Amino acid sequence: MKKYAKTIVAIAFLLVLGGAVKAEAQDTIVVKVPFQFVVGGKTLPAGTYTVHRLLNNSSGPFSLTSEENGTSVFVLPYVSDDAPVYNPQVTFQRVGGQSFLSTIQTPWEIYHIPVSQSAIGEALAKSRNGGVATERSGGN
Secondary structure (H helix, E strand, O other): HHHHHHHHEEEHHHHHHHOOHHHHOOEEEEEEEEEOOOOEEEEEEEEEEEEOOOOOOOOOOEEEEEOOOEEEEEEEEOOEOOOOOOOOOOEEEEEEEEEEEEEEEEOOEEEEOOOOOHHHHHHHHOOOOOOOEEEEEEEO
16 A cells, blocks of 8 residues: 555656646657557557656656547656757567557657566567567657
8 A cells, every 4th residue: 555655646746846847848749659558567559649758857757648538657767868860759669569668769868768677578478479679659
């Protein structure tokens, strides 16, 4: 029960901080993902998503919000690099039959998203061929 309480407090904290940041200082991209994918332990359906940085710093959290149904997931990147070119996109790591969100590239920076090793292990165990590949979905 304590685990859930900590998660709820963390999400509420992120929402409050996100509301205090000016919109013009945030990275936002819109991407169309043609397949279901996993991020933050949650499987999301194919669709159009707004990827929005919540804080005005490179290590701050992002939200992914479905334009079809409004579902949101919060993502905390662990590394930020300068983007070499203006090419907003999201990148997925394909393991077995599942696609895991692995990077978010905004016009200015690239954010790497942690993918749980246990989730990868489960996907490999379910997979018949155990192959790993990378997929990209460009931004608008």
